[in-house]
Amino acid sequence: MRKRTAFALISALFLACMLAACGQESSNGSTGSTDSDTEQxxxxxxxxxxxxxxxxxxxxxxxxxxxxxxxxxxxxxxxxxxxxxxxxxxxxxxxxxxxxxxxxxxxxxxxxxxxxxxxxxxQEGYSSTALLVHSDSDIETVEDLKDKKIGITQTGSTFHYMAGRLLEEHGLTSADVEMVPVNSIPGLMETLQSKQVDAVLLNEPNITMVLDEGYGKVITQVGDVIDYxxxxxxxxxxxxxxxxxxxxxxxxxxxxxxxxxxxxxxxxxxxxxxxxxxxxxxxxxxxxxxxxxxxxxxxxxxxxxxxxxxxxxxxxxxxxxxxxxxxxxxxxxxxxxxxxxxxxxxxxxx
Known part of the structure; x- marks a missing residue:
């Protein structure tokens, strides 16, 4: 009798565990469905x-x-x-x-x-891109760039655009200067330092690096002249x-x-x-x-x-x-x- 009672208890416990497991699986299945609904x-x-x-x-x-x-x-x-x-x-x-x-x-x-x-x-008031000349240059304004060479990265680049717009805002055009593509930012810095061009467009942190090394000076910040x-x-x-x-x-x-x-x-x-x-x-x-x-x-x-x-x-x-x-x-x-x-x-x- 005791054996039968023990067996019944064990069976009941096993059945309860199975039901609990089924309930958890059902719950997990429901959660999986929610995850599927919110798939990234x-x-x-x-x-x-x-x-x-x-x-x-x-x-x-x-x-x-x-x-x-x-x-x-x-x-x-x-x-x-x-x-x-x-x-x-x-x-x-x-x-x-x-x-x-x-x-x-x-x-x-x-x-x-x-x-x-x-x-x-x-943007005005924020240093991003600037027009620079050599530190011992006698160029003081954008207007002074007439008949000079301006270094840019590539024809049709953002640097080309900024140079052209700066000139126009100061009464000049692209035809008044020679745009010199040098293909890279390091190339711009090198041509300015070696004075192969009269001016360049540079962005930060390269502007600060040139100023720290002492071979360039800023004529104007692009953002102070145009929104771009x-x-x-x-x-x-x-x-x-x-x-x-x-x-x-x-x-x-x-x-x-x-x-x-x-x-x-x-x-x-x-x-x-x-x-x-x-x-x-x-x-x-x-x-x-x-x-x-x-x-x-x-x-x-x-x-x-x-x-x-x-x-x-x-x-x-x-x-x-x-x-x-x-x-x-x-x-x-x-x-x-x-x-x-x-x-x-x-x-x-x-």
Missing amino acids: ASVDIGMLKLTSSAPLFIALEKGYFEEEGIDAQVSWFEAAQPIAVATAGGDVDVGATGITASLYNMVAGGEELVIVADKGRE QTSGIFFSKSFAGDTEAATKFLKAYAKATQYYYDAVLTKENGEIVPGENYDEVIQIIAEYTDQEPAIIERGLPYMDPYGQLLAPDIQTQIDWYAKEELIAVPIDADEIVNTDLLDQAIKELE
Whole structure:
């Protein structure tokens, strides 16, 4: 009798365990269904290891993309133009790079992509790109550059554009000078030091390096003369068409640009002061760009607090490049700009 009772108890215990296990499996199955419902969207980002990619680094490091249901994968590039090509071709969903004549020529040739957000611009009161001459030069103003040589990276580059616009803002044209392409930033520094050119355009931290070494002096900061959207965040046609995923991506990006701005770009009494998260942001940028923090601190580009694009400037750029015959076919900025997605993202963050 006791054996039968013991067997019954064991059977009852076994049955209870089985039911509990089934209940847990059912619960796990339910959770799995929820996970499936909130499956993350995979987004491939093409970018360079530059300080101007800081918001993307921040969003990756702090998990902002994950919070928005975005599985962000990074494809690292060595030059700017291939990023635009990859974005237009759909090899990456998002491209982060400079806005050049080559980009506009791609669009004019039928390639499709859209610029959706800020990734760095020239802004009054912030050191980013400047016109420099040799320290012992007698050139004091932009007007003094008539009949002189100006070093730029490449024809149709952002440096070419800035040089041309600076000249026009001071009553000159590109025809009044000789533009000398030297293909690289180190090349610009070398040609200035050796006096092969009369002036160059340089960005930070290279400006500060030249000043520290004593062979150059600044004539003017570009941002003090013109507002200029130097680089942007691009979406492929297909990704821009997926408005839900695109908006989620931009929500994460907007949070990151705000974090970046508050940490390194806020001002008090007209002077930039380190924000609460300054050291953290500098360290994140240093790790992603493989540079020393001290170098990073010298070249922190201006960005809109929410990553909003300086949209009217895109048409200004197109018109200038077309005037200089650097774009084969003029295009309408509406073909290449989409600010609605970021506007919606910011609205959802409020």
